[in-house]
Amino acid sequence: MGLLARRNLFHDKVRFAVTLTGIVFALVLIIIQFGLFLGFAATTSNNIDHSNADLWVVFHGVGYFDTGRNFSERKLYQVLSTPGVQRAEKYMQSFGRWKRPDGRIENIQVIGFHPGGGLGEPWNIVQGSMASLRLEDSVLVDELYREKLGVHKIGDQIEIGDRRARVVGFTSGIRSFTTSPFVYTRFKNSLDYTNPTSSEDSTGYLLVKAQAGVSPRELQDRLQARLRDVDVYTTREFSRKTQFYWMFTTGAGLAVLTAALMGLVVGVAVVAQTIYAATMDHVREYGTLKAMGATNGYLYRVLIEQAVWSAVLGYALAMIVAHFIVEGSATGGAVILMPWSVSAGMLVLAVVMCIAAALVSIHKVTKIDPAMVFRG
Amino acid sequence: MDRQTTIAAEGLSKTYREGTTELRALQGVDLEVRRGEFTLLVGPSGSGKTTLLSILGCILRATRGKLEILGEDVGSLAEGELPRIRREAIGFVFQGFNLFPTLTAAENVALALDLRGVRGAAVEKRSAELLAEVALSHKAHSFPADLSGGQKQRVAIARALAGDPPILLADEPTAALDSTSGRTVIELLQRLARVDGRAVVTVTHDPRVLPFGDRIIHLEDGRILREERNVLTGPSQTSLFTDVPSPGPGSSHRVSI
Numbered sequence: 073m074g075l076l077a078r079r080n081l082f083h084d085k086v087r088f089a090v091t092l093t094g095i096v097f098a099l100v101l102i103i104i105q106f107g108l109f110l111g112f113a114a115t116t117s118n119n120i121d122h123s124n125a126d127l128w129v130v131f132h133g134v135g136y137f138d139t140g141r142n143f144s145e146r147k148l149y150q151v152l153s154t155p156g157v158q159r160a161e162k163y164m165q166s167f168g169r170w171k172r173p174d175g176r177i178e179n180i181q182v183i184g185f186h187p188g189g190g191l192g193e194p195w196n197i198v199q200g201s202m203a204s205l206r207l208e209d210s211v212l213v214d215e216l217y218r219e220k221l222g223v224h225k226i227g228d229q230i231e232i233g234d235r236r237a238r239v240v241g242f243t244s245g246i247r248s249f250t251t252s253p254f255v256y257t258r259f260k261n262s263l264d265y266t267n268p269t270s271s272e273d274s275t276g277y278l279l280v281k282a283q284a285g286v287s288p289r290e291l292q293d294r295l296q297a298r299l300r301d302v303d304v305y306t307t308r309e310f311s312r313k314t315q316f317y318w319m320f321t322t323g324a325g326l327a328v329l330t331a332a333l334m335g336l337v338v339g340v341a342v343v344a345q346t347i348y349a350a351t352m353d354h355v356r357e358y359g360t361l362k363a364m365g366a367t368n369g370y371l372y373r374v375l376i377e378q379a380v381w382s383a384v385l386g387y388a389l390a391m392i393v394a395h396f397i398v399e400g401s402a403t404g405g406a407v408i409l410m411p412w413s414v415s416a417g418m419l420v421l422a423v424v425m426c427i428a429a430a431l432v433s434i435h436k437v438t439k440i441d442p443a444m445v446f447r448g
Numbered sequence: 449m450d451r452q453t454t455i456a457a458e459g460l461s462k463t464y465r466e467g468t469t470e471l472r473a474l475q476g477v478d479l480e481v482r483r484g485e486f487t488l489l490v491g492p493s494g495s496g497k498t499t500l501l502s503i504l505g506c507i508l509r510a511t512r513g514k515l516e517i518l519g520e521d522v523g524s525l526a527e528g529e530l531p532r533i534r535r536e537a538i539g540f541v542f543q544g545f546n547l548f549p550t551l552t553a554a555e556n557v558a559l560a561l562d563l564r565g566v567r568g569a570a571v572e573k574r575s576a577e578l579l580a581e582v583a584l585s586h587k588a589h590s591f592p593a594d595l596s597g598g599q600k601q602r603v604a605i606a607r608a609l610a611g612d613p614p615i616l617l618a619d620e621p622t623a624a625l626d627s628t629s630g631r632t633v634i635e636l637l638q639r640l641a642r643v644d645g646r647a648v649v650t651v652t653h654d655p656r657v658l659p660f661g662d663r664i665i666h667l668e669d670g671r672i673l674r675e676e677r678n679v680l681t682g683p684s685q686t687s688l689f690t691d692v693p694s695p696g697p698g699s700s701h702r703v704s705i
Contacts, residue, residue: 073559073562075551075555075558075559076548076550076551076559079548079550079551080550083549083550356546357546357548360542360546360548361563362531363505363507363534363540363542364534364535364540364560364563364607365531365532365533365534365535365536365538365563365564365611366531366563367528367531370563442507443502443507443508445540445542445544445546446498446501446502446507446542446543446619
C-alpha cells in the first residue's frame, strides 16, 4: 500500500511539483501572516514586556500602553510604603516632535524612566550605554530609525519639542508599532520634551517590583485596595490588554489573521485540486483494487499516505523559504516571528490541510464501482 | 452443493433501471461451477456474459436469485463483506490487464499479497513463486510498459493467484493478444483448472479459445441458451462437444466435432 501511494504520488513529477508549490505557497503565506501578527503583537507591548516590572499602575480606565494619563506622584509614595514592594519608579510615555538636523519634523514617542533604576529601561543597547542617559538632554534611539530621525552617530544633536537633545546611544530591535519611533530619556527630560507645562510631580505610570517571595497577584490585590483612581495590572495583563487593543480593536490583527486564513483556504483548494486530479488519473487502479478485494479503508490509507507525504515534503520546503523571509525581516520595519511552537504547529497544519484536501478524493473512491474494471 | 462445487447460482437476474427504462441484463440464470473445470461463457455483445461474471465475482449484486460461493450465501451478506469474499475466494483477470503502471511485475503481485495481509519476507518469496508459475521470473523487475501483452496478462494471472483462490474469473483475457500470446494465456488458464483444480470461468468472444474449454455456456439476451461439454480432448485440442440437457425451453441435443 505504501509503495503504491508513493509511486503514484511521485510518478507524475509535474503534478507533484504543482502540489508542492501549492502547499509551500499556502504555508509560507500563513507563516508570514501569522508571524507578522505575532511580531505586531510583540511590538505593541515590547516596552511592557521588557520593563522588568511585576506590576503597572496606570490612570484608571487607561486601556493600553500608548495612551497614558498623568496622575499625582503621591501614588509613588503610597506604593513604596506598601508591604511587599521592593522598588517602584515613575515612567512616562508621551508623543512628541523630533526636529531632524535638516529641519524636518518627525513624530516620536518619548519614554521617560529612571536610568539605573532597573525598571522600564531600554534593552539591546549596541552603541553607547545606559549611564550616558544621566547626562543632560541625552536620548537613546533605535538604529532602525537612524534614517528616519536623521541621526547616524553618537553626539548628533537634534531638537525635541523646541529643546536641544543629543543622541548618546543606539539600541537594536526596538520597533514601534506606530510610525513614531521610541526615544528613551530621563524621566524629567520626557516631561520637558513633551509637555513642559505639566507638573513635575505627576507621572504617567508607576512600575513596581515585588520583593522576593511576594506573589505579584497578592501585591496587585494589596495595591488595588490601597490606591484610588488608578488601576493595577500585572505586566502580563497590561501586555495582553495592549496587544488586544492594537490587534483586534483597531482591526490590524484581524487583517493579518484574515490573510493567514486566506492562505489556508488557498492551500486546501490547490492541494485538493491536484490530489483529486491525480486520483481521477488513477481511478481505474482504485477500481481494480476494489475488484481485487480492497476495502474502502485500504484505499483511504493510500490517499492519506499521499496527503501526508505531500504535507511533509511541502512543509520542509516551506520552512526553508520561510526561514529566509523571517531572517530578512529582522532588519526591516515589521518583524516576522516564528517561534519553534509555530514551526511545529505548521507541520500539524500542513498535514491537516492536506488530509482535508484529500477528503474530496476519499469520497470519490468510496463511490467507485468496481464493475468499471470490466468496461473497456 | 457437493464439495467440488465452488459457485452455485440459482435464478440469477439483473435488471438495470434508468428513469422509466428497464434493461434486463440477466434473466433467471442457473449455473454451477465446479473445481477442475475450465468454463467458457460465450455469446454476442449484450448477452449478459460480463454481467454474469461480475455477479459471480461478487462485484455486482443480482436483482433476484441466489448465489453461493464455497457454500456461503453471498446474497445475505452486507456490502462491506463482499471484499472479503473477493480476497479469499476469487482471483480476477481483466481484458485490459489492469496492472499498476508505476509498480514492477513483482510489485504488482506483492500488492495483491499486501491486500491479504502478507508481510515481510513472505511477500518476496511468494511473489517469486507466482511469477515462476507463469514463467516470468526473469521479468520480475520490469514495469508493465516494458512487457508484451502476453507477459502483462501472465503477470495479471500471477497477481490473481496471490490469494490462492479456488475460483478464477477472466474477462476476455485474450482479446488484446496475438494468437501466440493468446494461446499461452489460455493454456495457462486451462492448466490452472485441470492441474491445480481451480474453477476457472472465462468470458470470451475469441473462437480460438473454444477448443480449450471443458464447458461452453452460450448466453443470449440474458439467458443461457445452451451448454456444451467437451467430452474428448487431445494434444491437438480436437474437441468433441456434446450439448448438456437444459430444463428450459430451447434445449437441444447436438453433437459437434
